[in-house]
Amino acid sequence: MNSNGVSSSSPVSDQLEAAIVRALELALAAEELPSGLALPSEVTLERPKNRDHGDYATSIALALAKPSGFNPRKIAELLRTYLLADIIIKDSISAIDIAGPGFLNITLANSSQGSIVASILSEGDKYGHGSALAGKKINLEFISANPTGPLHLGHTRWAAVGDALGRVLSAAGAEVTREFYINDRGNQMELFGASLRAAALGLPVPEEGYHGGYITDLANAIKDRSPEYLSLPEADSLDAFRDAGYALQLLDQQRVLENFRTHFDIWFSEKSLYENDFFKHCLERLREQGHVFEDGGATWLRTTDFGDDKDRVMIKSDGAFAYFASDSAYYISKRERGFEICIYMLGADHHGYVNRLKAIAACAGDDPNYNIDVLIGQLVKIMENGEELKLSKRAGTIITLEELVEKVGVDAARYTLIRYPVDTPMVMDVDVLRSRTNENPVYYVQYAHARICAVLRNASDLGITYGADQIHPELLENERERELIGALAEFPRVVAGAAELREPHRIARYAEELAGIYHRFYADCRVLPMGDEPATELHSARATLCSATARVIANSLALLGVTAPEKM
RNA sequence: GUCCCAGUAGCUCAGUGGAUAGAGCAACCGCCUCCUAAGCGGUAGGUCACGGGUUCAACUCCCGUCUGGGACACCA
Numbered sequence A: 001m002n003s004n005g006v007s008s009s010s011p012v013s014d015q016l017e018a019a020i021v022r023a024l025e026l027a028l029a030a031e032e033l034p035s036g037l038a039l040p041s042e043v044t045l046e047r048p049k050n051r052d053h054g055d056y057a058t059s060i061a062l063a064l065a066k067p068s069g070f071n072p073r074k075i076a077e078l079l080r081t082y083l084l085a086d087i088i089i090k091d092s093i094s095a096i097d098i099a100g101p102g103f104l105n106i107t108l109a110n111s112s113q114g115s116i117v118a119s120i121l122s123e124g125d126k127y128g129h130g131s132a133l134a135g136k137k138i139n140l141e142f143i144s145a146n147p148t149g150p151l152h153l154g155h156t157r158w159a160a161v162g163d164a165l166g167r168v169l170s171a172a173g174a175e176v177t178r179e180f181y182i183n184d185r186g187n188q189m190e191l192f193g194a195s196l197r198a199a200a201l202g203l204p205v206p207e208e209g210y211h212g213g214y215i216t217d218l219a220n221a222i223k224d225r226s227p228e229y230l231s232l233p234e235a236d237s238l239d240a241f242r243d244a245g246y247a248l249q250l251l252d253q254q255r256v257l258e259n260f261r262t263h264f265d266i267w268f269s270e271k272s273l274y275e276n277d278f279f280k281h282c283l284e285r286l287r288e289q290g291h292v293f294e295d296g297g298a299t300w301l302r303t304t305d306f307g308d309d310k311d312r313v314m315i316k317s318d319g320a321f322a323y324f325a326s327d328s329a330y331y332i333s334k335r336e337r338g339f340e341i342c343i344y345m346l347g348a349d350h351h352g353y354v355n356r357l358k359a360i361a362a363c364a365g366d367d368p369n370y371n372i373d374v375l376i377g378q379l380v381k382i383m384e385n386g387e388e389l390k391l392s393k394r395a396g397t398i399i400t401l402e403e404l405v406e407k408v409g410v411d412a413a414r415y416t417l418i419r420y421p422v423d424t425p426m427v428m429d430v431d432v433l434r435s436r437t438n439e440n441p442v443y444y445v446q447y448a449h450a451r452i453c454a455v456l457r458n459a460s461d462l463g464i465t466y467g468a469d470q471i472h473p474e475l476l477e478n479e480r481e482r483e484l485i486g487a488l489a490e491f492p493r494v495v496a497g498a499a500e501l502r503e504p505h506r507i508a509r510y511a512e513e514l515a516g517i518y519h520r521f522y523a524d525c526r527v528l529p530m531g532d533e534p535a536t537e538l539h540s541a542r543a544t545l546c547s548a549t550a551r552v553i554a555n556s557l558a559l560l561g562v563t564a565p566e567k568m
Numbered sequence B: 001g002u003c004c005c006a007g008u009a010g011c012u013c014a015g016u017g018g019a020u021a022g023a024g025c026a027a028c029c030g031c032c033u034c035c036u037a038a039g040c041g042g043u044a045g046g047u048c049a050c051g052g053g054u055u056c057a058a059c060u061c062c063c064g065u066c067u068g069g070g071a072c073a074c075c076a
Helices: A012-029 A060-068 A072-085 A110-126 A153-171 A187-201 A213-225 A227-231 A234-259 A271-288 A323-336 A353-363 A401-408 A410-418 A441-461 A479-500 A505-524 A537-560
Strands: A056-058 A093-099 A103-108 A137-141 A175-182 A266-269 A292-295 A298-301 A312-315 A341-347 A372-377 A380-384 A426-429
Touching: A012 A056, A012 A060, A012 A072, A012 A110, A012 A479, A060 A072, A060 A103, A072 A093, A072 A103, A103 A110, A110 A479, A110 A537, A137 A153, A153 A175, A153 A341, A153 A372, A153 A380, A153 A401, A153 A410, A153 A479, A153 A505, A153 A537, A187 A213, A187 A227, A187 A234, A213 A227, A213 A234, A227 A234, A234 A401, A266 A271, A271 A292, A271 A323, A298 A353, A312 A323, A323 A341, A323 A353, A341 A353, A353 A372, A401 A410, A410 A426, A410 A441, A410 A505, A410 A537, A441 A505, A441 A537, A479 A505, A479 A537, A505 A537
Parallel strands: A137 A175, A137 A341, A175 A266, A341 A372, A380 A426
Antiparallel strands: A056 A103, A093 A103, A292 A298, A298 A312
């Protein structure tokens, strides 16, 4: 509660939605709408693009026109009357206009503008967090690179987006576990070991093996530390190089990711799926569901029962486990560890895996449209000096995550990777990311934050107080002020939407919009007194609004794992 | 052949079925003797690839076509 007597326990938009539902129910009960009219399960409230259309608008009257047989403007009239009489909401509304074919345009009262600012200040770094996904236990798997080399540009998009999605899901109330799946068994690991040993012996690396310069470095490091590996029998020597290389490479990946502010709760070993008869247990579970069969000496999962285009081998005719065996067991492991929703973030080159992963869930008796959620990310290109940097593993010209960070810094790299929807290819331009102009959105947003901090420092120097007791909403009547408050009020809905749609880029786009609105406010509304002007309540009110804006920008950036500097 | 993604301003891209489709860059014109100009305002720029359909309402949903990119394994 605040001095204006308006509850701030839920966002005004939620209260409005609830009030519209109440209005519809009352109109129905009073038989002012045809009995038996099915009401929509949700009333959508939107922020009109055009500010002349109020703070919020709903098209519910238009949607109900057809089923009710009523003129939409008449329905809008009914709703307007009930809303203006609604005990809970009426004081939050200053006007409701009916426009066009039947839109309800709602303008908020000053008091509810004030309550928005008050809740931002009281909730602090929790403002924007909600309960849209409360109680959901989510496993978020991303990157999952082979431990046979450094993380490169392709992994970097997932590192940024996956981490941000984890933060967003948590903010929406979900219980999130971030997991990195380590492909630590199979042919690639053997090739890795063979490549390292060959490099250490000065022999040519196997044709299909690993080449880049890091292999030589790694091989030399192992050789220096454990020269005795070279005198072991060949099979043991290969194992020793493989295991040592794996351990070093994994540590390196972990170090690089922590430096990139991407944290994993669990590093899950593929090998562990085969320990303690776990795989056998998984196979039994799948068999019970009736989708396992034998053919040609191999053991298959009949994924075609659930929309896959062909059945998949789990155990090959030679007795070796196919990769699909691990995929299946891993999914079951996640579910048995209590995760209700398993999110997989995969590269576009793995899009063919979507159907088979969903089929695994279905074969295990789960709902493939709920328990498993596969996100496909498109590729990233990188430009520098106007040219695309060609990535070739063989030529050793891969750009690593670490190199990218050296070039542009963690903030710019993370922000840029997150601000695009993952299902579209993107181009990172190193020169833009180093620039300090409007071209570079991360600076645009951070600058807004730093600018506010500077204003607030000056306010303190001038003895101007600001805070929850200085909101004075009745003084904030400038169009720019109302626009700014309206944008601040949207933040919780943006977070909830980003979480539900698994689209963290929405947070970045919102932050940019908010920063733009603040910059325009700053240009039009002088916050601090000029010269010898005495300080007034308006100065305090605007400084308070600045403080709330800085809070929301900082919260947005926090969800992206980007810093909010106080000085730039 | 099957499947996935994309096609929106000169360029790079946003856009949850709503009202006059947006931003940055590039072009042009303006704004700091007072809060951070890493900022703000203005002008100009559009057949939302094309054709149907659904809807009170389609850039948005469905079907088809065209163009571009990518993927198909008893590899991992």
